[in-house]
Amino acid sequence: MSEENKQPNTTSVGAQLKSAREQAGISIDELQKRTKIQKRYLIAIENGDFQELPGQFYVRAFVKQYANAVGLNGEQFLQAANLTSAQANPEKAPLQTTATPADAEHPTESRTSNSGVKEPATQVDKRKLTPIIALVVVVMIVVAVVIFAVAKTKQESSTAAPANSKVTVTNNDAKSKHKTKNQKQANLKAGQTEIKVVPNSTSDFTVKTGNATSKLELGASQAANATVKVNGNQVWTGTLNQTAGHQVDLPKDTKEVNIHLENAPVSNVKLNGQQVVLPQPAAGQDAAKRDMNFKFEA
16 A cells, blocks of 8 residues: 555544653643643544544644644654645545335325325325415515505605605714713723724734733743734744743834734733634634734724
8 A cells, every 4th residue: 555545543643642641741621721722622633533623734733733732743743643644534424314114115105085085195295385375475465565554654744744844853873872982982991901803804903992001912832933013113023932921012102013923823912911812714824823913993
């Protein structure tokens, strides 16, 4: 059998990783903190259930991170386990519906009416549909009557209004909502920071804060490189690990902060003491090299 046709023994891979974790004295919860991989995926890897992982890319990425976290060489482990190119997460076969023995033997079996006369199954089904069809027709008639009545009422109202009359419309609801929103922004006190993910984005955030200045804290459970830009200017680049994090003081006029992480799954970012979590990467996006973009709003 050629090297290309070899398939990884997922059960053996999971057993080796679990054994290495136990020898290192690392619990599954501690491993989750170190790798930033959800606990259920770590358990699935140990059990050899690679089909539970999000996709083929995550099989290799998660196994490599797991191996590194328990003291193994992740790249060498992937090669030894034949996970560098093998299909470790085959697509599940489509579900097939199975007919019951009775249906298979009598697909067009006739039914017997109360009078003892056999009726074709198709006629019985049509008879069951009759009340439903009648109900739909009644509903359509009622809807048509309501629409006609509303249209007539509008026409009569417009006809009855004098030609020289003036109508003033006050949008109290809109004013009330606008006032409430302004009050909420005005009530953001010192020490309060609000961070929100931009809808449909995997890297952008909006920030509102009552602080005059802000504090950005970077850390990592393993070695990870990071770069920080403030208002388009690079202010720091370096390596993060368990013992060496980095803090950046953001000035009052900060409008935008951009962070590039080379090993995002093991990195962590805090802004004014709040942990900021990246959304799941988009399909085809590199899970390790990620960007975080903060836009500060007034």
